Amino acid sequence: MYLRRNIFDMNLINFMDQFPDEESCKMKFKAMRDEAGVTCRHCGGKDHYWQKTIWMYECKKCKTRTTLRSGTVMQASKLPFRYWFIAMHLLTSTKKPFSSLELQRQLGHKFYEPIWYMMQKLRKTMGIRDRAYQLDKIVELDEGFFESVDTELSKEEKPIKLKRGRGSQKQSKVIVMASTVHTLKAPEKHKKQTKFRYVKMLVVDNLKSATIQEKVEQNIQKDSLVKSDNYKGYTNIKELVWSHQPKTVKPKEAAKVLPWVHTMISNAKRNLLGIHHMISKKYYQDYLDEFCYKVNRRYMGDLLFDRLLFACVSYNYKKFIHVT
Numbered sequence: 001m002y003l004r005r006n007i008f009d010m011n012l013i014n015f016m017d018q019f020p021d022e023e024s025c026k027m028k029f030k031a032m033r034d035e036a037g038v039t040c041r042h043c044g045g046k047d048h049y050w051q052k053t054i055w056m057y058e059c060k061k062c063k064t065r066t067t068l069r070s071g072t073v074m075q076a077s078k079l080p081f082r083y084w085f086i087a088m089h090l091l092t093s094t095k096k097p098f099s100s101l102e103l104q105r106q107l108g109h110k111f112y113e114p115i116w117y118m119m120q121k122l123r124k125t126m127g128i129r130d131r132a133y134q135l136d137k138i139v140e141l142d143e144g145f146f147e148s149v150d151t152e153l154s155k156e157e158k159p160i161k162l163k164r165g166r167g168s169q170k171q172s173k174v175i176v177m178a179s180t181v182h183t184l185k186a187p188e189k190h191k192k193q194t195k196f197r198y199v200k201m202l203v204v205d206n207l208k209s210a211t212i213q214e215k216v217e218q219n220i221q222k223d224s225l226v227k228s229d230n231y232k233g234y235t236n237i238k239e240l241v242w243s244h245q246p247k248t249v250k251p252k253e254a255a256k257v258l259p260w261v262h263t264m265i266s267n268a269k270r271n272l273l274g275i276h277h278m279i280s281k282k283y284y285q286d287y288l289d290e291f292c293y294k295v296n297r298r299y300m301g302d303l304l305f306d307r308l309l310f311a312c313v314s315y316n317y318k319k320f321i322h323v324t
């Protein structure tokens with residue numbers, strides 16, 4: 001429905017033709033890194049020589065060497081480049097999410113943990129990328145409740161046997177925002193009157209007005225029109241945007257007044273819970289980031305792989321090495 005065009009352009013055959021082995025993946029990774037630019041961690045210099053024989057960048061000023069992986073999403077990872085490429089391909093070429101357990105099985109890798117960390121870092125990259133943007137135009141605002149597990153027992157995707165007192169099924173509270181525009185055509189009966197553009201889903205500890213205000217300020221442009229129900233936590237939003245239109249909404253009519261946030265919440269639930277069974281509260285944001293990233297780039301087609309790869313080589317990952 002919402003991911004209808006182009007997403008399958010990078011199919012498995014194309015992917016295998018382009019990246020038949022470790023060498024081809026490394027070459028592509030290096031090309032992307034050259035494009036993004038390498039920064040010396042010692043002096044901040046941007047100019048480097050490429051030392052072909054040792055596969056390292058060398059700073060022209062201070063001679064500090066940087067490995068191909070250092071400072072990228074692959075920093076500290078011992079997994080082959082090809083694993084990362086396969087993971088990125090799966091993340092960008094399928095509508096559905098892909099569990100780490102399934103990826104581990106497909107790769108024939110002995111251990112689950114490194115595969116889980118790899119997937120998690122890629123999800124975090126998607127999240128960082130999307131947080132660089134603010135929503136605008138007409139923004140629907142609502143909250144959603146997602147079934148999650150409040151436990152430290154597992155790395156989430158495996159069904160967990162809950163022990164009494166150790167963890168409990170919880171609902172993650174999520175603020176959902178959908179940017180829309182009016183359709184130019186006269187809307188047909190029963191069709192939505194606005195066209196969907198982008199979505200954000202933000203896990204929060206509570207739905208107090210201070211929390212909501214902070215998220216609105218960070219994620220919605222000041223010149224936007226915000227639509228919501230008249231929940232008391234939304235009271236001060238009018239101070240933060242051009243116009244706030246709260247409406248008294250009967251539960252049955254919620255989908256009419258805020259159609260796109262409702263569609264997105266039910267799509268996300270179906271999308272995530274169909275694959276992952278249970279997701280820990282602690283990691284819920286990462287899974288939602290993957291969902292939103294894909295929805296927001298639904299028209300990018302096979303460019304999506306390159307965009308994700310570019311994001312992977314562009315960020316300073318020091319902060320994200322330990323994904324916990």
Ligand SMILES: [Zn+2]
Nearest residue numbers: 040043059062
């Ligand atoms: Zn340097």
